[in-house]
Amino acid sequence: EIDMDYKNYLEEIRELLWSTWNTKEVSDNEFNSIKKELEKIYEDSENSEALFLISELHIHKSNSIKKNAINYSLKGLVSDYNNVGLHDNFNICSNGIMVDFKKRNHNKIIEYYFDFIKLHTHSLMGRIILIENLISNYRFDEALSEIKEAYKISGAKTYLLEIYEGEILFKRGYQKEAIEFWQDICEKNKNNYKPFFSFADQCAN
16 A cells, blocks of 8 residues: 655655755765655656656756866866866856757757657647757758647647747748747737747747
């Protein structure tokens, strides 16, 4: 019989991770203990929230590791300011722009989500992630094809697909047309703040 108190434990771990996301490093002992307990909860309950929190735990830990990498990179650059490796590591760990396409292409995640949406044809989130990565990789024709499919299940998220169409216009060099396109989307959805937020996000990028 599953102890339903595990849900309280999941809530405690969620709060621990999110409240210390940028302020506290999870120790190795704490990491291993939490992971072991979450794995046991999943084995007993098959509650996917436990797996979600394990993935959050790993991201939390990796963020701490990246902070340490940033500190060592910056320390090294004080005395060796032309060191390409130190600049590269600082840039990677700070989520900076990758000039080398091999380091910033999304082929692996694109392949995963192409397979994913074949299995889960009604997953709008899966298709949105695929679209975003296709656009980022300048695979515009494929992105437009996926946008067309996504319209069939978009519901209230239709405006978001239109935003992506505008982004493709913009990246193909039609900046004026893209901005006018985005403005029209906002006008059609004037009672919904989300298209305005998405438009602002595109302009910021």
